[in-house]
Amino acid sequence: MKLVQCWDDGVTTDVRLVSLLRRHGARATFNLNAGLHAPERRFGWLHQGTEVWRLAEGELREVYDGFTVANHTLTHPPLDSLPADALRHEIGEGRARLQALFGQPVRGFVYPFGAFNDEVAQVVRDTGHLYARTTRDAHAGVGTAEPMAATPSCHFLAPDFWQRFDRARPTGVFWFWGHSYELLDDAMWTAFEASVARLCAEPGAQWHDPIDLFDPESP
Ligand SMILES: [Zn+2]
Numbered sequence: 001m002k003l004v005q006c007w008d009d010g011v012t013t014d015v016r017l018v019s020l021l022r023r024h025g026a027r028a029t030f031n032l033n034a035g036l037h038a039p040e041r042r043f044g045w046l047h048q049g050t051e052v053w054r055l056a057e058g059e060l061r062e063v064y065d066g067f068t069v070a071n072h073t074l075t076h077p078p079l080d081s082l083p084a085d086a087l088r089h090e091i092g093e094g095r096a097r098l099q100a101l102f103g104q105p106v107r108g109f110v111y112p113f114g115a116f117n118d119e120v121a122q123v124v125r126d127t128g129h130l131y132a133r134t135t136r137d138a139h140a141g142v143g144t145a146e147p148m149a150a151t152p153s154c155h156f157l158a159p160d161f162w163q164r165f166d167r168a169r170p171t172g173v174f175w176f177w178g179h180s181y182e183l184l185d186d187a188m189w190t191a192f193e194a195s196v197a198r199l200c201a202e203p204g205a206q207w208h209d210p211i212d213l214f215d216p217e218s219p
Helices: 014-021 059-065 084-102 118-128 161-171 186-200
Strands: 002-008 029-032 044-045 050-054 067-071 107-110 129-131 174-177 206-208
Touching: 002 050, 002 107, 014 059, 029 107, 059 084, 067 084, 084 118, 161 174
Parallel strands: 002 029, 002 174, 002 206, 029 067, 067 107, 107 129
Antiparallel strands: 044 050
16 A cells, blocks of 8 residues: 655644654655745744744755655745736746755645646646645545646544545555644654554555656656
């Protein structure tokens, strides 16, 4: 079974997450906004009363070393309300800057707020991306038939996470997503680490990146 996970927004709690994932040998893709990282870590917003901070630009390469990065636009606007030139800039420039920064091909995309329409999807395709993830959950398994409207199995905090995993088993792919800032306390981190360990122990389980589901060259 292919286990797939991806995490959004490039926040400081990703430092703890990558450390956890490395302990378990779990691959992951991180969806980043190249235009939102300053020379210093920067306060972003409050999530359930907890401060969310973005990583500093200079630490991105080290934090995500060994992981895959994907494009989440330059500055995280809702794309379905942008004029055409701004739309192309947000998507194309976001990808170009990530590729320059990480020295790896960037072929995955995630819509900010899950917002897209046909025009947005076309620009994502035209700028060199092989898939674009929505925030919709796939009720009938991971959705890859429409690569520009790709659906994961569920969010990592879905109350029915393991039921969805069981339903995904016959399809051979289980793909979850989230934000590490949603892990609010040590108890949640411990529970998530137990979930990763349980996934790793699944017979025949192998971690993949989302791009592997869309790239015919991938195993
Ligand atoms: Zn986001």
